[in-house]
Amino acid sequence: MSGIMKSSLFFTKKVGSYSDGWGEVTGEDRTWEQSYRDRWAHDKIVRSTHGVNCTGSCSWQVYVKDGIVVWETQETDYPPTPAGVPNHEPRGCPRGASYSWYLYSASRVKHPLIRAELKAAWEDARKTMKPIEAWASIVENPQLRKSYTAARGLGGMVRTTWDEALEIIASANLYTIKKYGPDRISGFSPIPGYSMVSYGAGTRYLSLIGGALLSFYDWYCDLPPSSPQTWGEQTDVPESEAWYYSSYIIVWGTNISMTRSPDAHFLTEARYNGTKVVNVCPDYCEVTKDADWWIHPKQATDAALAMAVSHVIFKEFHYEHPDPYFTEYCRKLTDFPILVTMEPRADGRYTAGRTVRACDLGYKEPECNNPEWKTVVWDELSKAPAVAQGSMGYRWGQKEGQDLGKWNLHEVDGETGKAIKPQLTFLNDSDAVIDVEYPYFGGRERDGFPNNAMASDVMVRRVPAKRVPLNGQDVYVATVFDLFGSYLGVDRGLGGECAKSYADNIPFTPAWQEKITGVEAQYAITLAREFATAASKTQGRACVLMGAGVNQWFQTDNTYRSIINILLMCGTCGVPGGGWCHYVGQEKIRPEAGWSEYSFAKDWEPASRHMNSTSYFYEHTDQWRYERIPLSDMLSPLADTKVFDGTYVDYNIQSELMGWLPSAPQLNVNPTKIAAAAKAAGVQPEQFLINQLKDKKISFSCLDLDAEENWPRNLFIWRSNVLGSSGKGQEYFLRHLLGTENGILGGELDGSNKELMPLMEKWRPAPEGKLDLLVNMDFRMSTTSIYSDIVLPAATFYEKNDINTTDMHSFIHPFVKAVQCSWEGRSDWQTFKDIAKKLSEIAGEYPEDFGNVTDMVLTPLGHDSPHELGQALDVRNWYKGECDLIPGKTAPLIHVVERDYRTIYDKYTSIGPLLSKNGGGNRGIKWDLDPEITELCQLNGTVQEGVAKGRPKMETDINAANFILRVSPETNGALSYRSWDFVKEQCGVDARFLSEGHIADKITFDDLAHRPAKTFSAPDWSGTENDEIPYVAFWQNKNLLLPWRTITGRQQFYQDHSWMRAFGQQFAQYRAPANQRALTGYKDIADNGNKAIILNFMTAHQKWGIHSSYYDNERMLTLSRGGPVVWMSDIDAANAGIADNDWIECWNANGAVVGRAIVSSRMPQGLCVMQHATEKTVNTPGSEVTGLRGGDHNSPTRVIVNPTHMIGGYAQLAYGFNYYGTVGSNRDEFVVVRKMKNINWLDGEGNDQVQESVK
Secondary structure (H helix, E strand, O other), X not given: OOHHHHHOHHHHOEEEEEOOOOEEEEOOOOOOHHHHHHHHOOOEEEEEOOOOOOOOOOOEEEEEEOOEEEEEEEOOOOOOOOOOOOOOOOOOOHHHHHHHHHHHOOOEOOOOEEEHHHHHHHHHHHOOOOHHHHHHHHXXXXXXXXXXXXXXXXXXXXXXOHHHHHHHHHHHHHHXXXXXXXXXXXXXXXXXXXXXXXXXHHHHHHHHHOOEEEOOHHHHOOOOOHHHHHHOOOOOOOOHHHHHHOOEEEEEOOOHHHHOHHHHHHHHHHHHOOOEEEEEOOOOOHHHHHOOEEEOOOOOOHHHHHHHHHHHHHHHHHHHOOOHHHHHHHHHHEOOOEEEEEEEOOOOOEEEEEEOEHHHHOOOOOOOOOHHHOEOEEEOOOXXXXXXXXXXXXXXXXXOOEEOOOOOOOOEEOOOOOEOOEOOOOOOOXXXXXEEXXXXXXXXXXXXXXXXXXXXXXXXXXEEEEEEEEOOEEEEEEEHHHHHHHHOOEOOOOOOOOEOOOOOOOOOOHHHHHHHHOOOHHHHHHHHHHHHHHHHHHXXXXXXXXXXXXXXOOOHHHHHHHHHHHHHHOOOOOOOOOEEEEOOOOOOXXXXXXXXXXXXXXXXXXXXXXXXXXXXXXHHOOHHHHOOOOHHHOOOOOOOOOOOOOOHHHHHHHHHHHOOOOOOOXXXXXXXXXXXXXXXXXXXXXXXXXXXXXXXXXXXXHHHOOOHHHOOXXXXXXXXXXXXXXXXXXXXXXXXXXXXXXXOOOOOOOOOOHHHOOOOOOOOOOOOOOOOEEEEEEOEOOHHHHHOOEEEEEOOOOOOOEEEOOOOOOEEEEEOXXXXXXXXXXXXXXXXHHHHHHHHHHXXXXXXXXXXXXXXXXXXXXXXXXXXXXXXXXXXXXXXXXXXXXXXXXXXXXXEEEEOHHHHHHHHOEOOOHHXXXXXXXXXXXXXXXXXXXXXXXXXXXXXXXXXXOOEEOOOHHHHHHHHHHOOOOOEHHHHHHHHHHHHHHHOOOOHHHOHHHOOOEOOHHHHHHOOEEOOOOOOOOOOOOOOOOOOOOHHHHHHOOOOOOOOOOEOOOOOOHHHHHOOXXXXXXXXXXXXXXXXXXXXXXXXXXOEEEEEEEEEEOOOOEOOOEOOOHHHHHHOOOOOEEEEEHHHHHHHOOOOOOEEEEEEOOEEEEEEEEEEOOOOOOEEEEEEOOOOOOOOOXXXXXXXXXXXXXXXXXXXXXXXXXXXXXXXXXXXXXXXOOOOOOOOOEEEEEEOOEEOOOOOOOOOEEOOOOO
């Protein structure tokens, strides 16, 4: 045997033979298998999930070896669905799974980091000063302060210790509280549904010190204001299982197959089951391949298509051949029978005014409770007006013998007790047919969008009306049904302007919409007939799946409401397989009551400061100083311009002064100094503040936003990437809030156009760098991290304990701590606990300043409280002398809150006494919590000394999770059963049967660690949880006749508030996108010789990113283009000489962004889409236009605020945290797009290049 053969493993393995040499015995060495065994070996398996806001809430098994996460698999033990219905599992997708790359990646924040200039200043000051004095010496020295604020985003972060970071943060907070007030301290964190304990860790701390909590869903523009407008509820929706029950599904503005991957199988399975699926979307997105039919209107014109569908449905299914099911549904459950006053105009015609109220019929206090808030119908039985039960006036102020048990939709006159039958139409028994004027916006010109001009921007329609005596005068009234039918242009034999056929070009016919959307008229007719027929045959089992795709336009309400109208007319809401299926982020917090008590420290504090982020950022990033849209663009042609004038910031100010919207900061003085001044004057603090406001000795900070005393000072960001994801108007953030390099190209208002100048806001030179301190907590170096002053290393989702729910299913999930935090990371719970401890320690050194502090807290007229009964009939302003300043009625509520900053830590780590004193509750429903507090003492232990003596402990994140679970009826069966008592008393409906099977069931964190649990039915969510049908929103309203939380108690087509009517929003209709006017004068800037074109600029979720937050992930970047990209049409690209993968730049007056072009025929002409969220840290060269590193997807955007979103104190139109308020729309922008020539990486490493032009 040769040497080569001897050395070969194969020839040396033989050690013997058998069967006469036909068989061989070999020596086998199986040690090679050990590497395979080691690859899959593990010490333990832990159940957890990913908190990436994708709505999946998927259960994963995490495998750990030697304290390291080594691999993970999908868990498959969800509670099953009913027989014959597909299960929810397996859940999970590559995006969520790739998240775990961050645990051990180079982008991980390993230690606390601080801006080098700030560290040097702090260490120098601390040599001779105590902490608070040291901070004062830095921020009160303009040069020293600017040394670090101007360096934000320019590198220079250095390592620090946890002790030093905590001391700086606590000192900054205490200094700010003492000098300016706690309302100058704010915090932003989104989407509590995906990690409730982590979210509440920061908000609890801020609530205890008196800081302002910034909202998120309205800022993201995921929150549709149309939901509160219609239902008095914010996105309570069916779970994904319900799709399988549907007979007809329209997917409209959501890319389910990509963004809701774990649930998309229900859509496909429903289609296999015989359900027809229609996708309405301007581009050929992923869900199109899963549909039977693709309808592609031009972007932002969806409302025109929906209005045409409504026209057909109303004409064929409500007028010509009334469908019995539709008719009864609309009569009993919508505002179609509600009476509306007709207001005469000078030309002899009328406009639709407010709804008729009981006070108009002569009912007065005290004999009648809340007569101004009780709406009226026409009773078919008595042939007279009747005050139907269920309106908002029956909700509040109930007492025995007066309204108790009457807040329901039973067909009864609440004042007489007689049975009634509300009449839908006066078509056959009217007293007159009158001409009613409606605004028309579809003819207004808007570059980039088609219009359909009529002879006038006022439509005149014939309406049948009754003449009834109201307030001593005969007044014409009409039903909402008759108004809506005439508004749609349906010919009902009344003459006037109406459509004789669908081919007539009259608003809102199928032919009319074709000129705007490009969708053939026959398609609109077919869609209407098919959807309505399916709903008719199945008693409402037809639905629309929606998402932010149509929400993130300024005219979101018109689009949403026009689609919702279809659902209401077809009786789909509250039906399994039917209704409005709206999915954005992980918005549904199923144990919302307990989460709210914990997060907002309701167990300790009687009031907390909330702030709607859109108004906050619009005001404090000074985007209002660059306003280019006159109010006339938005006003109805029927509005009185003498009453409705000014600018958008003026309306925000009015709303803050009237208590419609919150304020932060609130007043131009320190709110902790007011009580002392009141004591010196011998007046109670509340009355003292009222007097000072009326005498204008104290004013709201919003009247002088840029005055130094009114700046926000400290900002916490956690679980978020504001500057790299949601920061609409990013360059304005950088200039005015942060005071650093920015790419703004346009200038401020110069006074030359008086129509754009604010009337109420004081104009002064624009400040740059308002924030003293920006603190970010993250596990990665995001864009927000590189602009922060202090970055604290956070735990990832496998390194902490938490709980997680979603709207896509009814299960509650755990995060279970699988491994210890890497390096010096800490969970959000632990970090804020440590900050609270340090702040308490330092405050203890200054007992005279922080021991006994009286804070004056202002809160808005909140929804689901008696204060939503603000001004019922008209709007009067106390600051103009039109009415008195009445807190909780014409102005914000005023709360006197006592604080002791030495006890913040003790309160943070315990459950306070107010839950025993006030009980718990949610959405206006109340319950006692004495049994739960006793159980929590047993579960968590009891505090033995100090301010929390005798109260339950809350020292750990698991304690916090158990607190949330135990005081929420959705996770505590005994409380669920008990919570229905309030409903029985208020509404006269006994629904305890929905919970009686779960009285003994109480979910704990340990239960969840073993298996996700299905939540229980409760009155604060409108569906039902059982083993027979999926969760469906409004099931209780439809089947138990519980009212919706609207002024009428019904689902509303019509909006009668005077501001809604002034801005043309009484009924929905198509309106073109807002004209931002951000292009003029900027097209030829920094000309590089390449052709520039103009395109509509939008942002959207991407396929190779983890929802809207995580983009700098090696796995996702590898699967995609590896950096920022902009999708565009092949036709547009050819026009501009752009080839696929070319570097291009998009810019306008707001800023510029660069990215690689993805040229695709799936994109329509005139549109480009940049998927979020980009990070400047990833493969981003410099901009040829600004000379700075290429911006991000929000650089070309600027916030626009809508006055109708500022309405408050008006039933469902009342502020609620993440419920109603201004939204951060960003899809109305247009940009100049051009191929780049010089690709400059701004790093001096010699990798710059010249990109050749197309020959």
